[in-house]
Amino acid sequence: MLSSFIAISKWSIPILLLLILIASYSKKIKVYEVFVQGAMEGLKTTFKLTPYILAIFVVIGLFRTSGALDFLVYLLRPLLKLTNLAPELLTLGLLKPLSGSASLGTTAELFTKYGPDSALGMTASLIQGCSETTFYVLSVYLGAVNIADSRHLLLVGLICEIVVFILALIIGPLLAGF
Amino acid sequence: MINAVWLFLFLLSILAAIATGKITVITETIFTSTSSAIEFSIGLAGAIAFWSGILKVAEQAGITETIAKSFQPIFTLLFPKLTNNKTALGLISMTFAANLLGLGNVATPLGIKTMEELQKINPHKNRASNEICTFLVLTLGGLCILPTTLIAIRAKSGSANPTIILGPILLITFVGTAIGLLINYLIIKLRFWHQRKE
Numbered sequence: 001m002l003s004s005f006i007a008i009s010k011w012s013i014p015i016l017l018l019l020i021l022i023a024s025y026s027k028k029i030k031v032y033e034v035f036v037q038g039a040m041e042g043l044k045t046t047f048k049l050t051p052y053i054l055a056i057f058v059v060i061g062l063f064r065t066s067g068a069l070d071f072l073v074y075l076l077r078p079l080l081k082l083t084n085l086a087p088e089l090l091t092l093g094l095l096k097p098l099s100g101s102a103s104l105g106t107t108a109e110l111f112t113k114y115g116p117d118s119a120l121g122m123t124a125s126l127i128q129g130c131s132e133t134t135f136y137v138l139s140v141y142l143g144a145v146n147i148a149d150s151r152h153l154l155l156v157g158l159i160c161e162i163v164v165f166i167l168a169l170i171i172g173p174l175l176a177g178f
Numbered sequence: 179m180i181n182a183v184w185l186f187l188f189l190l191s192i193l194a195a196i197a198t199g200k201i202t203v204i205t206e207t208i209f210t211s212t213s214s215a216i217e218f219s220i221g222l223a224g225a226i227a228f229w230s231g232i233l234k235v236a237e238q239a240g241i242t243e244t245i246a247k248s249f250q251p252i253f254t255l256l257f258p259k260l261t262n263n264k265t266a267l268g269l270i271s272m273t274f275a276a277n278l279l280g281l282g283n284v285a286t287p288l289g290i291k292t293m294e295e296l297q298k299i300n301p302h303k304n305r306a307s308n309e310i311c312t313f314l315v316l317t318l319g320g321l322c323i324l325p326t327t328l329i330a331i332r333a334k335s336g337s338a339n340p341t342i343i344l345g346p347i348l349l350i351t352f353v354g355t356a357i358g359l360l361i362n363y364l365i366i367k368l369r370f371w372h373q374r375k376e
Contacts, residue, residue, distance in 0.1 A: 005323050005324050006324065009279040009323075009326065013281065013284065016241075017232065020232060020236045020239055021235075023241050024235050024236075027238070027239050029235065029239055031235055034231075034234050034238055035231035035234065037231075037234060038230045038231035038233060038234025038235065039230055039231035042226045042231065042287070045290060045294065046222055046223035047223075049219065049226075049290070050215075050216070050219040053219050053222075054212060054215040054216070054219075056215075057211045057212070057214060057215035058207075058208055058211045058215065059187045059188050059191070061207045061208070061211030061214075062187075062188065062192070062204065063191045065200075065207045066194040066200060066203060066207070067195065067197075067198045067200060068190045068194035071190075071197075072190075098187075104327065104331070107328075108331055108335065111331065111332070112335060115336070116332045116337035116340070117337050121335075122342075125332060126346055126347060128328055129325040129343060129347040129351075130354065131354075132319070134318055135180070135183060137314070137318060138318075140290075141293050141314060141317075142293075142306065142314075144290045145294055145296075145300075146303070147300075147305060147306050148304050149305035149306060150306055151305065151311060152361075152365045153306060153314055153318075154179045154183070155179070156311075156358050156361050156362050157318045157358070159357065160315075160319055160320075160355070163353065163354050164350055164354040167350045167353060168350060171346050171349075175342060175343065175346060
């Protein structure tokens with residue numbers, strides 16, 4: 001089961017490309033010209049995206065280095081005591097919606113400190129693997145098409161985030177027993 | 179709302195830097211994070227340009243339509259208005275599949291292309307349409323069969339069983355996505371955010 005998923009993941013892109021090229025050849029499409037035209041449109045899109053990416057990177061950078069993140073974790077300390085939750089996991093949970101690369105770094109640090117198969121390592125794996133970079137995805141995807149009114153999206157995204165976080169906290173320690 | 183979060187994070191960070199006496203950190207961080215943002219954008223530009231080119235070829239060759247048809251049973255439920263829009267349905271399907279397989283580098287370019295396609299049929303260009311909301315909630319749910327980077331890191335950190343997390347991750351992301359889609363559906367149906375501006 002697992003190996004077949006890994007195989008699908010490995011083969012999907014080369015096969016998709018092959019299919020596209022064969023189909024375009026049989027339909028006599030001028031592949032090169034169409035590709036360049038599409039790539040040009042794509043470049044224009046990225047140019048529009050850059051300010052959004054810049055805005056997020058700066059704020060997340062400041063949020064981490066200024067001590068604001070540690071301060072938030074400190075504020076939530078009573079909650080941590082109540083639920084017996086390690087502060088590192090809360091840091092990870094707060095970081096993941098903002099930045100995938102930053103939370104990946106934190107997860108890797110947790111692995112070296114506690115081991116990937118410990119209760120903490122398992123829970124961190126689940127938080128890292130399950131939650132999305134909500135804030136980043138919303139600002140970049142909506143920014144690409146200049147939508148300012150995101151309606152209920154951030155709310156729903158954060159609810160998903162919290163649900164996933166709680167489930168990870170419950171299931172993570174169970175996995176360490178295996 | 180994103181506005182408010184951004185402002186909050188920015189203000190909190192500056193206040194925290196002042197409170198902890200790490201004032202020099204602000205300018206240093208601004209310098210390093212702006213340059214890494216531009217580096218990241220340049221990397222992303224290549225991927226987006228390449229996949230935009232390939233997708234344009236795929237669309238003209240009719241591949242997008244074929245993919246749309248194979249995913250139609252699932253997505254006509256979620257996107258009733260797009261039943262006849264094969265390009266949009268095809269792009270949504272491909273983005274979903276890329277996320278499912280943990281192909282993050284491909285998923286972002288596809289997702290952005292999908293947003294452009296959905297924006298074409300958005301009646302209010304400044305506001306997320308129902309289809310855009312559903313598509314983004316589907317993405318934010320993060321349904322995933324194969325979190326490739328995570329498995330790699332677990333293996334590198336010496337895990338005895340790096341892939342043990344796959345089942346739980348599929349389960350948790352499935353629950354997350356289902357709850358997200360359900361709330362999204364209810365909000366759209368009950369028109370909470372819907373006619374606010376009219």
